[in-house]
Amino acid sequence: MRMIDALTRSMRASHLLVALLVAASLVFAAIGAAMGETFYLRLATEALIFAGLALSVDILLGYNGLLSLGQALYFGLGAYLSALVLMWVPSFWAAFAVTAVVSAVVGLIGGFIANRVRGVYFALITFGMAQVAAKVVYNTRALGASDGLIGVPVIDINLGIISFSSASPAGFFLFVLGVIVILYGVTAYLLDTPFGRLLIALRANERRVPFLGYRTMTLRLSAYVIAAMIAALSGALYPMLRGFVSPELLFFSTSGNAVITVIVGGVGTLAGALYGSVLLTLLKSVVGSYTEHHVIVIGLLFMGAVIFLPRGLMGIVRPAVERMLTRRSKP
Amino acid sequence: MTERTTTERAMAAHSGTAPILEVRHLSVSFGGLRAVDDVSFTVARNRITTVIGPNGAGKSTLFNLISGALRPRAGHVLIEGTDHTGEPPYRVQAAGLARSFQITNLFFDLSVAENLRQAAQILEPRSMMWRPIGASRAAHARVDELLERFGLTAKAQYPAGKLSHGEQRRLEVAVALACRPKVLLLDEPTQGMSHGDTQDTAALITSLAADVTVLLIEHDIGLVMSLSDHVIVMHQGQKLAEGAPTDVRNNPAVQAAYFGHA
Ligand SMILES: Nc1ncnc2c1ncn2[C@@H]1O[C@H](COP(=O)(O)OP(=O)(O)OP(=O)(O)O)[C@@H](O)[C@H]1O
Ligand SMILES: [Mg+2]
Numbered sequence: 001m002r003m004i005d006a007l008t009r010s011m012r013a014s015h016l017l018v019a020l021l022v023a024a025s026l027v028f029a030a031i032g033a034a035m036g037e038t039f040y041l042r043l044a045t046e047a048l049i050f051a052g053l054a055l056s057v058d059i060l061l062g063y064n065g066l067l068s069l070g071q072a073l074y075f076g077l078g079a080y081l082s083a084l085v086l087m088w089v090p091s092f093w094a095a096f097a098v099t100a101v102v103s104a105v106v107g108l109i110g111g112f113i114a115n116r117v118r119g120v121y122f123a124l125i126t127f128g129m130a131q132v133a134a135k136v137v138y139n140t141r142a143l144g145a146s147d148g149l150i151g152v153p154v155i156d157i158n159l160g161i162i163s164f165s166s167a168s169p170a171g172f173f174l175f176v177l178g179v180i181v182i183l184y185g186v187t188a189y190l191l192d193t194p195f196g197r198l199l200i201a202l203r204a205n206e207r208r209v210p211f212l213g214y215r216t217m218t219l220r221l222s223a224y225v226i227a228a229m230i231a232a233l234s235g236a237l238y239p240m241l242r243g244f245v246s247p248e249l250l251f252f253s254t255s256g257n258a259v260i261t262v263i264v265g266g267v268g269t270l271a272g273a274l275y276g277s278v279l280l281t282l283l284k285s286v287v288g289s290y291t292e293h294h295v296i297v298i299g300l301l302f303m304g305a306v307i308f309l310p311r312g313l314m315g316i317v318r319p320a321v322e323r324m325l326t327r328r329s330k331p
Numbered sequence: 332m333t334e335r336t337t338t339e340r341a342m343a344a345h346s347g348t349a350p351i352l353e354v355r356h357l358s359v360s361f362g363g364l365r366a367v368d369d370v371s372f373t374v375a376r377n378r379i380t381t382v383i384g385p386n387g388a389g390k391s392t393l394f395n396l397i398s399g400a401l402r403p404r405a406g407h408v409l410i411e412g413t414d415h416t417g418e419p420p421y422r423v424q425a426a427g428l429a430r431s432f433q434i435t436n437l438f439f440d441l442s443v444a445e446n447l448r449q450a451a452q453i454l455e456p457r458s459m460m461w462r463p464i465g466a467s468r469a470a471h472a473r474v475d476e477l478l479e480r481f482g483l484t485a486k487a488q489y490p491a492g493k494l495s496h497g498e499q500r501r502l503e504v505a506v507a508l509a510c511r512p513k514v515l516l517l518d519e520p521t522q523g524m525s526h527g528d529t530q531d532t533a534a535l536i537t538s539l540a541a542d543v544t545v546l547l548i549e550h551d552i553g554l555v556m557s558l559s560d561h562v563i564v565m566h567q568g569q570k571l572a573e574g575a576p577t578d579v580r581n582n583p584a585v586q587a588a589y590f591g592h593a
Contacts, residue, residue, distance in 0.1 A: 004465070005442060005444060005445060005464075005488070006442060006445075006488065007441075007445065007464075008464060008465070189463070190461075192463060192464055193460060193461050193462060193463060193464060194452045194455070194459060194460045194462075194464060194467060194470075195460045195461060197445070197448075197449060197452075197464060198449070200438075200441065201438050201441070201449050204438035204439065204440055204441055205436065205437065205438050205439070207436065208436050208437070208438065210399075210419060210420035210421045210424075211398065211400075211420045211421075211424060211429065211430060211507075212421075212424065212449060212450050212452075212453060212510070213421050213424040213425055213453040213510065214421055214453075215419070215421050
């Protein structure tokens with residue numbers, strides 16, 4: 001038997017598509033920097049940040065087969081933690097470390113609650129948990145209540161070899177691109193291990209898995225915690241970009257948008273989360289400049305995608321890339 | 332029922348004197364229905380023991396109790412002398428017991444090879460869980476071996492759901508066997524198979540008994556007679572009789588309860 005099977009080949013096709021996106025981003029950053037552009041670079045940075053959130057939704061939906069309607073809980077958690085840390089010590093490393101640790105713990109607790117149930121009930125519980133968190137934050141003075149936390153300082157990001165300000169549009173864009181590519185890389189790596197394959201097995205037929213010698217709760221919890229951490233680390237980038245955080249980050253609109261992103265981009269493709277986010281963020285901004293009813297346009301677009309592109313953008317593009325890869329590997 | 336100390340049990344297990352599988356006074360009810368009612372027996376090592384009985388006799392429920400799919404209301408399940416009663420399936424699996432299902436229970440949208448790889452992965456050290464899939468060489472070697480043995484090599488990259496019924500039934504057995512279990516429970520492996528496939532599968536099961544203990548549920552009486560070393564007859568949740576195939580066949584109570592229906 002060949003060591004590369006269909007699932008690994010699909011993953012390689014995703015890598016290629018992500019590499020393409022990275023190349024396009026580098027060109028975009030170069031042009032943007034040369035032109036002294038700010039608005040579109042910052043918009044693209046935001047697209048990448050929300051791509052990280054979408055990636056976490058795809059781990060659960062595309063691999064584990066679980067629809068989370070509350071992934072904003074972890075995104076918002078990361079954003080608030082990062083804002084609080086940065087207001088205290090202006091170090092991106094500190095913000096990331098605190099976010100990683102706290103989101104792992106909160107994810108474990110949330111995972112224990114949400115993974116007691118499946119299907120629609122999982123969706124409802126994740127939704128409920130995020131709503132509760134949003135309401136708590138909204139009503140907590142210390143967290144700025146409905147105003148959120150403002151005045152997150154601009155920080156210097158020191159990567160050893162280079163150092164730049166989070167206020168530099170091109171520099172910060174490239175930094176976020178790097179972080180998201182690393183999050184993608186880690187996710188893609190994990191999903192192509194026997195552990196990742198077990199998540200696919202859970203989606204395919206959960207009842208069979210215990211008889212193969214695995215505890216399903218451990219697997220589901222692990223996937224949930226990994227997704228929570230990826231959402232939170234993406235969220236941690238948000239206050240570095242915008243200089244503030246607000247309770248909206250925890251609202252259902254944030255979770256819902258991430259789900260739409262994944263469905264439009266292609267469920268279970270990982271690359272789709274990134275492309276979908278770029279597409280939707282761009283559309284929202286372009287349409288938003290013509291009409292304030294951009295939500296309607298996005299809604300219609302989503303309906304169209306579900307009806308005409310049920311596998312999403314990458315669901316169509318990726319198989320073509322896979323065929324290309326197979327042809328090339330055959331002499 | 333005699334109570335033994337853990338040490339005694341462990342020693343018995345170690346010296347190999349404990350039966351590979353023993354069931355003591357196993358019972359479970361669904362509402363008022365006593366699906367399995369005070370069933371006891373032992374299974375001899377590297378033999379084929381077959382459970383027969385009319386539809387609804389409680390055979391599959393018995394398998395569910397042994398494999399951890401269901402918790403018994405009373406009684407014990409011992410594997411090599413160690414009590415595994417009421418443990419979840421993944422623990423029972425770790426004790427060396429694997430099973431197949433009467434209703435085909437595969438990962439239908441995954442390939443045949445991947446179905447087998449998922450089941451063979453447990454042969455690898457735990458650390459391989461976090462390494463790229465291709466690194467699990469022992470698991471992949473086991474997959475090749477099983478594909479060959481079950482005549483599925485040509486279909487290795489097919490989704491399991493695209494196989495014919497007979498092929499799916501064969502894969503179901505192969506998946507159960509992939510982890511190199513000590514005890515293999517097969518619930519009607521030949522169900523719905525053509526005559527030719529049934530004969531092939533019977534030959535395959537016979538060949539298994541060289542290194543696995545097989546507990547089988549089978550309806551085809553001809554097959555039961557030729558295949559089994561030992562037969563257990565169930566009827567209305569209870570064990571009606573057990574013994575050598577011919578003895579069981581000639582048992583009047585069995586003929587009345589079971590062959591009478593056939
Ligand atoms: N989970 C369950 N809940 C309720 N009743 C059940 C359940 N499982 C089995 N039963 C009932 O228990 C009885 C025994 O069922 P079981 O499936 O063990 O029979 P069987 O001997 O395997 O029959 P067959 O030869 O048809 O497979 C049947 O009356 C069945 O309807
Ligand atoms: Mg049955």
